[in-house]
Amino acid sequence: MATIKDVAEKVGVSVTTVSRVLNNRGYLSEDLKRRVHEAMKELNYQPNELARSLFRKKSNIIGLIIPDISHPFFGEFAKHVEEQAYKNRYKILLCNSQLDNKKELDYISMLKASQVDGIIMGSHTLDTEEFTSINLPLVTLDRQLSDSIPYVSADHYKGGVLATKLLIRKGCRKIAHISGNLKLHLLAKTRYDGFMDTIKKAGIPHVVVETDLNGFKYHEYEQIVADLFRDHPDVDGVFASSDVIAAQVLKECRRLGKKVPDDVKVIGFDGIKLGEFITPELSTIQQPIKEIAKTSVKLLIDQINGKEVQRENILPVKLLEKETT
Amino acid sequence: MATIKDVAEKVGVSVTTVSRVLNNRGYLSEDLKRRVHEAMKELNYQPNELARSLFRKKSNIIGLIIPDISHPFFGEFAKHVEEQAYKNRYKILLCNSQLDNKKELDYISMLKASQVDGIIMGSHTLDTEEFTSINLPLVTLDRQLSDSIPYVSADHYKGGVLATKLLIRKGCRKIAHISGNLKLHLLAKTRYDGFMDTIKKAGIPHVVVETDLNGFKYHEYEQIVADLFRDHPDVDGVFASSDVIAAQVLKECRRLGKKVPDDVKVIGFDGIKLGEFITPELSTIQQPIKEIAKTSVKLLIDQINGKEVQRENILPVKLLEKETT
DNA sequence: ATATATATGTCAAGCGGTTGATATAAAAAC
DNA sequence: GTTTTTATATCAACCGCTTGACATATATAT
Numbered sequence: 119m120a121t122i123k124d125v126a127e128k129v130g131v132s133v134t135t136v137s138r139v140l141n142n143r144g145y146l147s148e149d150l151k152r153r154v155h156e157a158m159k160e161l162n163y164q165p166n167e168l169a170r171s172l173f174r175k176k177s178n179i180i181g182l183i184i185p186d187i188s189h190p191f192f193g194e195f196a197k198h199v200e201e202q203a204y205k206n207r208y209k210i211l212l213c214n215s216q217l218d219n220k221k222e223l224d225y226i227s228m229l230k231a232s233q234v235d236g237i238i239m240g241s242h243t244l245d246t247e248e249f250t251s252i253n254l255p256l257v258t259l260d261r262q263l264s265d266s267i268p269y270v271s272a273d274h275y276k277g278g279v280l281a282t283k284l285l286i287r288k289g290c291r292k293i294a295h296i297s298g299n300l301k302l303h304l305l306a307k308t309r310y311d312g313f314m315d316t317i318k319k320a321g322i323p324h325v326v327v328e329t330d331l332n333g334f335k336y337h338e339y340e341q342i343v344a345d346l347f348r349d350h351p352d353v354d355g356v357f358a359s360s361d362v363i364a365a366q367v368l369k370e371c372r373r374l375g376k377k378v379p380d381d382v383k384v385i386g387f388d389g390i391k392l393g394e395f396i397t398p399e400l401s402t403i404q405q406p407i408k409e410i411a412k413t414s415v416k417l418l419i420d421q422i423n424g425k426e427v428q429r430e431n432i433l434p435v436k437l438l439e440k441e442t443t
Numbered sequence: 444m445a446t447i448k449d450v451a452e453k454v455g456v457s458v459t460t461v462s463r464v465l466n467n468r469g470y471l472s473e474d475l476k477r478r479v480h481e482a483m484k485e486l487n488y489q490p491n492e493l494a495r496s497l498f499r500k501k502s503n504i505i506g507l508i509i510p511d512i513s514h515p516f517f518g519e520f521a522k523h524v525e526e527q528a529y530k531n532r533y534k535i536l537l538c539n540s541q542l543d544n545k546k547e548l549d550y551i552s553m554l555k556a557s558q559v560d561g562i563i564m565g566s567h568t569l570d571t572e573e574f575t576s577i578n579l580p581l582v583t584l585d586r587q588l589s590d591s592i593p594y595v596s597a598d599h600y601k602g603g604v605l606a607t608k609l610l611i612r613k614g615c616r617k618i619a620h621i622s623g624n625l626k627l628h629l630l631a632k633t634r635y636d637g638f639m640d641t642i643k644k645a646g647i648p649h650v651v652v653e654t655d656l657n658g659f660k661y662h663e664y665e666q667i668v669a670d671l672f673r674d675h676p677d678v679d680g681v682f683a684s685s686d687v688i689a690a691q692v693l694k695e696c697r698r699l700g701k702k703v704p705d706d707v708k709v710i711g712f713d714g715i716k717l718g719e720f721i722t723p724e725l726s727t728i729q730q731p732i733k734e735i736a737k738t739s740v741k742l743l744i745d746q747i748n749g750k751e752v753q754r755e756n757i758l759p760v761k762l763l764e765k766e767t768t
Numbered sequence: 769a770t771a772t773a774t775a776t777g778t779c780a781a782g783c784g785g786t787t788g789a790t791a792t793a794a795a796a797a798c
Numbered sequence: 799g800t801t802t803t804t805a806t807a808t809c810a811a812c813c814g815c816t817t818g819a820c821a822t823a824t825a826t827a828t
Binding site: 446447448458459462463465466468469490491492493494495496497498499 | 785
């Protein structure tokens with residue numbers, strides 16, 4: 119790889135001068151600029167970002183920590199994060215934690231050592247204290263940590279309410295909620311709150327089951343859903359806390375010969391693109407994934423640039439009523 | 444952030460000594476090591492990877508360029524790439540090209556400037572010449588470029604043959620193949636070859652449609668599938684080149700009142716995890732995604748370490764017969 | 769004729785590390 | 799008692815790039 123020194127020698131000037139051309143600083147004659155750029159082209163020169171970052175104390179890299187990139191929600195989230203980052207000339211260091219506490223910690227320290235300019239945290243197995251020591255611009259997804267760390271989240275509570283109300287309105291007599299794990303202290307937990315508040319007020323029989331902590335192991339869903347219908351065969355409405363789980367519910371219904379939406383009504387959560395391919399088309403609560411990603415990146419970059427940012431960022435959800443309710 | 448100098452001062456030795464402890468070089472007394480490590484702990488010191496990489500001319504970063512991280516195939520691929528990279532202490536710089544030629548080129552130059560140690564290319568809008576100038580360890584996914592660049596791919600031809608044979612065996616009289624775009628020169632194209640060779644030999648009426656170049660725009664699938672059944676209402680077997688497209692076929696069949704598998708038999712390709720959630724369960728040709736990822740990372744790291752690697756790496760596919768055939 | 773602004777360019781230090789060469793002292797070998 | 803080995807630690811150069819300070823020359827203003 120050619121270095122700035124090679125370019126300087128080729129043109130017959132000092133490296134300082136080349137650097138000045140590179141960064142457009144000071145007075146440079148057009149002729150000089152031309153000569154330098156020509157030499158760069160010829161040598162196929164590219165400035166070494168490592169060296170630049172080292173000097174500038176700015177890497178233009180954002181760390182993205184999520185539980186599972188192959189999960190559609192996080193896949194879409196990551197895609198939009200990348201898009202926004204790219205627009206702002208930031209690169210993404212991808213960290214897949216698999217909800218493994220050790221890996222998450224390890225990644226945080228790797229990211230710090232790599233001098234990333236900030237971190238978007240979408241995986242949350244850590245305690246608050248471990249976070250406050252990160253000492254780097256931070257944005258969390260779906261989790262409220264300390265006073266100083268901004269977070270972005272969909273309005274899960276509202277989503278829980280909307281979903282539950284829909285099932286009630288459609289005449290369900292016994293409604294099940296398959297919740298994500300409640301021990302993770304995620305804001306997604308408020309879907310559960312929305313469900314409970316609504317269903318209690320309506321006085322309708324209900325049952326809640328919770329998924330494990332093991333992080334998106336799909337085969338687990340099968341068991342949970344099967345158990346649910348075994349233990350509660352009279353359930354005629356299901357509010358699943360993700361579209362993937364909802365799809366599993368549809369599958370189980372088919373296996374049991376229950377017709378959707380006639381015998382059982384089902385509503386999911388997330389509004390992932392792939393949901394459109396499910397038959398019958400899945401009713402769901404749509405999170406504004408792109409907006410969430412956009413906001414996360416913006417909050418992070420604003421922090422990096424020393425701006426004050428808003429702590430709470432709750433974005434609206436939307437009820438998408440399709441064929442399963 | 445504390446630097447090596449801070450540590451040195453605190454312990455009362457030179458930075459060289461601290462560096463030696465850090466890298467375990469030369470003779471160090473146990474006592475010294477202890478004192479240095481203590482000071483690091485206290486100062487919350489972490490070596491600056493930028494500086495280390497600069498000196499070592501090795502960043503321990505791998506660039507991963509794919510068309511769309513939110514597409515299930517690439518999501519799963521990326522997940523496994525990350526897993527393997529992590530095991531080998533490499534970090535992943537995520538590049539989502541959206542099959543945009545300009546973005547792809549831009550990312551390649553960003554990656555070079557960032558001094559990545561190698562690139563895994565899963566997005567292919569570039570010509571061969573543009574690649575040979577990359578001058579960095581490289582592995583391509585599904586594309587055969589030059590003699591010197593190793594590639595990893597599933598045995599798409601075999602997959603095409605298996606899928607077609609299954610549809611024939613099940614008694615289909617007119618079979619459609621919805622192919623990925625054939626202009627991209629991907630090895631995935633050989634699914635088409637496998638289909639054509641097999642169906643011609645069997646002498647069965649068939650029709651082939653091709654998706655656009657626009658890169659995983661799902662809404663496009665809807666039109667293509669609708670057109671297919673409009674123009675060829677007598678099609679009773681469909682070999683789709685991805686599970687996502689196959690799902691769209693199922694959806695359209697339902698809309699048209701065609702029963703699957705009675706009226707129309709459908710088989711997909713990829714074997715994505717989410718395929719299991721489709722009802723009826725989708726028959727498909729499963730790519731060994733994890734193995735593909737593992738091989739890609741291994742080939743890349745071997746190259747980085749100066750080893751000779753095998754150019755052609757074709758991994759076996761597997762027919763998964765479920766409910767749609 | 770002198771001060772001031774404009775233009776062109778270089779020196780050298782520094783970003784945070786690593787390492788070959790080198791110095792010094794004590795222990796072991798001859 | 800001298801040489802060799804082992805142990806401990808430092809100096810200074812370097813990785814590739816940036817920038818404040820400084821030097822010099824020309825054009826413009828006073």
